[in-house]
Amino acid sequence: MIRINEHYLKLQASYLFSDIARRVAAFQTENPDKNIIKLGIGDVTRALPPACIGAFHKAVDEMADDSQFRGYGPEQGYGFLRQAIAENDFQSLGAEIAADEVFVSDGAKCDTGNIQELFAGDIRVAVPDPVYPVYVDTNVMAGRTGAANKGRYQGLVYLESTEANNYVPAPPAEAVELIYLCFPNNPTGATASRDQLQAWVAYAREHKALILFDAAYVAFIRDDTIPQSIYEIEGAKEVAIEFRSFSKNAGFTGTRCAYTVVPKDCIAYDANGSKQPIHALWNRRHTTKFNGVSYPVQRAAEAVYTKEGQAQVRELTDYYLNNASLIREYIGRLGYSFVGGENSPYIWIKTGEDSWDFFDRLLNKASVVTTPGSGFGACGQGYVRISAFNSHANVEEAMRRIEMALG
Numbered sequence: 001m002i003r004i005n006e007h008y009l010k011l012q013a014s015y016l017f018s019d020i021a022r023r024v025a026a027f028q029t030e031n032p033d034k035n036i037i038k039l040g041i042g043d044v045t046r047a048l049p050p051a052c053i054g055a056f057h058k059a060v061d062e063m064a065d066d067s068q069f070r071g072y073g074p075e076q077g078y079g080f081l082r083q084a085i086a087e088n089d090f091q092s093l094g095a096e097i098a099a100d101e102v103f104v105s106d107g108a109k110c111d112t113g114n115i116q117e118l119f120a121g122d123i124r125v126a127v128p129d130p131v132y133p134v135y136v137d138t139n140v141m142a143g144r145t146g147a148a149n150k151g152r153y154q155g156l157v158y159l160e161s162t163e164a165n166n167y168v169p170a171p172p173a174e175a176v177e178l179i180y181l182c183f184p185n186n187p188t189g190a191t192a193s194r195d196q197l198q199a200w201v202a203y204a205r206e207h208k209a210l211i212l213f214d215a216a217y218v219a220f221i222r223d224d225t226i227p228q229s230i231y232e233i234e235g236a237k238e239v240a241i242e243f244r245s246f247s248k249n250a251g252f253t254g255t256r257c258a259y260t261v262v263p264k265d266c267i268a269y270d271a272n273g274s275k276q277p278i279h280a281l282w283n284r285r286h287t288t289k290f291n292g293v294s295y296p297v298q299r300a301a302e303a304v305y306t307k308e309g310q311a312q313v314r315e316l317t318d319y320y321l322n323n324a325s326l327i328r329e330y331i332g333r334l335g336y337s338f339v340g341g342e343n344s345p346y347i348w349i350k351t352g353e354d355s356w357d358f359f360d361r362l363l364n365k366a367s368v369v370t371t372p373g374s375g376f377g378a379c380g381q382g383y384v385r386i387s388a389f390n391s392h393a394n395v396e397e398a399m400r401r402i403e404m405a406l407g
């Protein structure tokens with residue numbers, strides 16, 4: 001009799017995006033003439049930068065020629081891309097990350113989901129609340145939690161991100177071994193200061209813990225005082241893994257390319273308390289279970305680091321940040337308190353009512369789709385997330401309608 005992994009039965013069905021889709025579809029059926037504007041999901045809307053497209057085309061042409069064709073590549077990624085990443089994303093910040101500490105992959109979702117399998121089943125895991133759900137669900141699947149109770153899994157430590165701490169949790173009083181952090185944050189849009197990250201690194205060093213730092217939205221940081229990488233913090237290389245993606249900077253959500261940095265100094269411990277380099281474990285996992293990102297996609301990603309690529313990515317992220325600042329302006333004028341949208345494409349609004357009630361009000365009165373904060377965790381109740389990923393004209397029209405509906 002084939003039996004299942006029972007931990008999967010603990011997973012709370014995520015009704016968030018299907019519930020949104022159902023409500024939007026019902027509204028559209030009842031109001032066929034209404035033009036609905038979606039500021040809900042976190043997918044980009046603009047085309048790939050021309051530099052990436054040029055490199056992509058060229059690499060496809062190489063694949064059409066026997067003399068230049070490439071079959072399986074290195075599982076960890078081609079040297080040209082790993083080198084460009086190490087130099088441009090880390091060494092330029094003074095963070096000593098080497099090319100062979102970079103593992104190229106097909107997504108930060110997969111990497112943030114897969115990394116936990118390197119660690120013991122009985123470690124204590126801390127996750128933000130509200131949270132990008134992948135961190136939680138993959139630990140549930142692995143059996144690191146008990147059952148869910150009122151939206152929270154027993155055994156997890158929830159790092160509450162609320163107005164009281166400006167949406168950046170401090171390290172907990174208790175000891176945990178694995179810590180998920182995401183800055184700029186999804187869903188809140190909050191960013192962490194150098195001091196705040198320093199406190200986390202100090203905590204991890206003291207408790208022999210590991211930080212999993214998700215920087216998928218780093219390209220939206222404009223404030224020079226905000227660290228871009230956890231490796232800008234002294235001592236982080238021993239206690240932190242960083243995840244990045246080409247999805248939100250260069251619009252690769254459908255093209256798929258990301259990477260994970262595992263420094264050679266980063267360690268975890270075996271049952272005897274002996275140090276084990278995580279780099280070797282992740283390399284083993286990656287080469288066993290993954291066969292590399294396609295060559296044309298890696299060439300397209302490499303083009304992000306050319307002079308034209310950098311300018312085009314800047315223009316793309318500026319475009320969405322300009323949308324975000326318009327959203328901030330309107331929401332501020334309406335008198336709501338909010339966070340995000342300055343160094344992030346997300347704006348997290350304190351609505352003063354139930355998340356779904358506010359969502360429904362915006363849908364019914366303004367034909368605008370947002371994301372109810374309660375879908376991201378208990379601390380998201382009473383909030384909605386507005387995403388800046390849409391055309392400027394649509395964002396302008398959406399905010400005008402919201403002002404009319406709520407003003």
Ligand code: PLP
Nearest residue numbers: 107108109132186216245247258
């Ligand atoms: N990490 C966070 C915090 C995200 O919000 C997302 C996507 O929305 C991802 C990772 C996924 O990135 P990728 O497209 O590289 O899988």
